[in-house]
Amino acid sequence: GHRNAAALSGFKSAEHGGRGYSQLVFDDSDGQLRTQLATTQAYSQLNLGHLIHQQDNRRGSFRGQGFELRTDGYGAVRGQAGLLVTTYRDAVSGQTVPTGDNAAGIALIKQAKQLTSSLSQGAVTHQTAALSTAKDDNAPLAEQEKAALGMVDGKALDTAKQDAASGNTTTQGKVPHQGEAMAQLAGRAGLVAVAGQDLQFANGESLALASGQDTNVAVGKQARVHAGQGIGVAAGLSQAGDGNIGLQLTAGQDDIDVQAQ
Template identity: 30%
Template sequence: VKLSTDYGGKSQLNLGHLVDAQKQKRGEGFELRTDDWGAIRGGKGLFISADGQAKAQGPVLDMAAAVGRLQQAGEQLQQLSVDAQAANAEPADAAAQLNLLRRDLEQLKSQVLLLSAPQGIALTSGQHLQLAAEKNLMLNAGGEADLSVVKRLFIGVGQGLSLFVRKLGIKLIANQGPVQIQAQNDRLELIARHGLDITSTEDEIHITAKKKIVLNGGGSYITLEQSGIESGTTGDHKVKSAHFEYSGAAKQILEIPQLSPLTEHDHESLGLTDFSG
């Protein structure tokens, strides 16, 4: 079955056994195509699925498979969020994801688009690909997630970043170039239940503080500040040295990096375009 017009090149709806003008087989099923522009619109919602429904036996909006996968993803996120909160990390907004499913997506209760496939979905572009949401963006993977960027990756967060791993730890490695971690207007904490190692394999380690440095091990301590150096212990204090030399007073100039001030820019001060309408 073919419904066709040559206006604007060629626009066609082909059904069943598809052949070309020479009766050569092109495929089977259906094809909706045009050489001009195309639009698919459903004013109350749209469901596109590769889940099978043999011989049209079932409701048009039979989306049990899609809903089941989304439900499972939401529950997995909820479980990880509970573990993150127990570890004092920020929890995920799992409720927003489950509410989207129950209130909007299921049976197209709202003007939504649901796209589903049992074996996989691929999106590719010769140039740019954009995902945008005015509210929440949810990404779930039941197995692994891989993000590969050939050049530069920028992550901008307006109010907070929480990174939680349940097992096997975190690795942050730069093969070339420095690694910088800054808390520009607040504290920086490094805490470990067991050992904490700081090592320079081929150079020096510098620890600098504008006011005071306190080293404390088991209650024995040494304090370094502008007014002097103090050390104390309830046990033995042993000094081992081939040569010990006292000289006059001395100091070393502090080299304190300059950090950015506490600021919050709006789109006008940065010359950005406001697309909010």
């Protein structure tokens, strides 16, 4: 076996009139295969496989396994036809699946749609406004589900392009390919979005938040909800909550002020 500099091969260029360089490295160390495409410009690198520190032809300490795309400059990920980022395996059965496969993510989309639709119907039964995102088959949740279910021909490129343009969802002889330019994020164990200062979620039409169990909002100072039209609240649509409570509103100090002007 070999785990020394002799295991390294590749190509390294030199900057004209400077000390910078670009390099392509193949590391064939036993059980530690690695490929690196790197440049000293903004220290931009793509590292694949067994990740380690490397200085010239010296192999350094272990840093992880998988892939790393990094730069000290600006980074962008663009997909004109759509983007899928998922932590679900692409081959649970051991068989390679199409690049656009997002079966687990689509299952969660379906669950969210069903939950939202069910509670929306319950709200209407109790004479409260329905959720606009789940009113019918043309509502945003249904449209997003349809786009996620996109399928294209797996043999002929021209036919595949036609399928993508038409939003095809039939499966016979097809492979998964989302039907709209959506960015899909699917986390098997969860998703975390944090910011040291401000965090903004904004959209041009509708926003749907759905959770199979609990949704909690904790605010350190003040919370405001402003609506240009109406605000509807419906609780206990399936059963009463803990302590047989349907809707609870509590002020720890001072008054509760409700006005109609």
